[in-house]
Amino acid sequence: xxxxxxxxxLLALFIVLFAVSQxxxxxxxxxxxxxxxxxxxxxxxxxxxxxxxxxxxxxLPEDALVANNQEYIQENQKMxxxxxxxxxxxxxxxxxxxxxxxxxxxxxxxxxxxxxxxPSGSADLVADSQKIGPxxxxxxxxxxxxxxxxxxTDNVPIANSQFPSNWDLSAQRSLNFMKFILSQxxxxxxxxxSTVGYGEYRPVADNATEEGRSQNRRVDVLIARTYQxxxxxxIQ
Numbered sequence: 001x002x003x004x005x006x007x008x009x010l011l012a013l014f015i016v017l018f019a020v021s022q023x024x025x026x027x028x029x030x031x032x033x034x035x036x037x038x039x040x041x042x043x044x045x046x047x048x049x050x051x052x053x054x055x056x057x058x059x060l061p062e063d064a065l066v067a068n069n070q071e072y073i074q075e076n077q078k079m080x081x082x083x084x085x086x087x088x089x090x091x092x093x094x095x096x097x098x099x100x101x102x103x104x105x106x107x108x109x110x111x112x113x114x115x116x117x118x119p120s121g122s123a124d125l126v127a128d129s130q131k132i133g134p135x136x137x138x139x140x141x142x143x144x145x146x147x148x149x150x151x152x153t154d155n156v157p158i159a160n161s162q163f164p165s166n167w168d169l170s171a172q173r174s175l176n177f178m179k180f181i182l183s184q185x186x187x188x189x190x191x192x193x194s195t196v197g198y199g200e201y202r203p204v205a206d207n208a209t210e211e212g213r214s215q216n217r218r219v220d221v222l223i224a225r226t227y228q229x230x231x232x233x234x235i236q
Contacts, residue, residue, distance in 0.1 A: 072227040075145070079108040079223060082139050086110065089135055099132060107145065107225040110136060111204075112177075114217035121158060123172040125180055133177075136221060137184035146192050148222040149178045154213035155200040171197025177219050 083101045090099050098116035102109045114120070117129045125133075140147060151170030163169040174195040182188050205212035 068227055069229060072225075072229045075225060075227050076103075078143060079103065079225075082143070082223070083108055086135070086139060093131065095131070104222075105225075106222060108223040110221040110223070112219045112221070113214065114219075115214075117177060117219060118173055121160075121163070121169070123163075123169060123176050125176060129177075129180065133180050134184045137181045137188060140181065140223070141185045141187040143223065144192070145226055146194070146224045148224055149174045149181070149193065149195045150202075150220045150222070151177075151195070151197045152202055152204075152216055152218050152220065153200050154216045155203070155207040156213065166199040167197050169197075170199050171195070173197070173219060181221075 080103070083103065086099075086101050090096060090101075095116070098113050100111045102111070112132060116132055117125055119126060151172070151174035153166040153170050155166075158166055158169055163172070174197055178193055178195050182190055182193065200207070200216070203212075203216045204218075205215040207213050207216060
């Protein structure tokens with residue numbers, strides 16, 4: 001008799017464990033919402049994470065993910081077309097030492113060395129900037145993405161009445177180049193543009209050499225992505 005009771009209890013235990021493992025996701029969602037409504041009044045709740053990937057599934061439905069990835073692909077193709085056009089212009093005009101492009105996670109980066117735009121230690125545009133500015137403005141007028149123009153310097157200190165630091169110089173250069181770009185095409189919307197000065201703190205080369213410092217003295221034009229690719233398998 002005790003042996004039979006023991007087997008019965010074990011059977012009941014395994015049935016309960018099996019039932020617990022087979023969670024009804026819809027009921028868990030309803031329960032979480034009910035508890036949230038009863039015990040919470042606004043911000044994130046401890047029940048928001050109930051069940052496997054519940055929050056991600058709620059905020060990122062599969063059809064929305066598919067649409068987002070399609071938009072990402074189309075946008076990426078457009079950026080690649082702009083890159084190809086600009087690369088052709090650079091090659092045809094022998095500007096390889098002054099201008100370059102690269103696709104990044106953030107978007108299409110157009111990198112312009114200092115000598116193509118400014119005299120050393122100055123934020124006044126040189127005449128040669130006319131070779132670059134109108135072309136970039138024309139390309140930017142064909143898209144709707146936001147544009148971030150950033151100024152960069154090497155690590156050689158600057159301190160004069162106009163620019164107390166490299167930050168001031170880089171910020172003024174990015175602002176002046178943005179104004180120049182906007183003046184070249186009436187179809188450009190200023191609301192899409194912003195500037196930032198990074199000074200010496202985002203180098204792309206070693207400041208220990210003159211060549212490295214020359215590469216670091218630059219203005220970057222970032223055509224920022226509107227969409228990001230989403231890995232649907234990681235969310236499911």
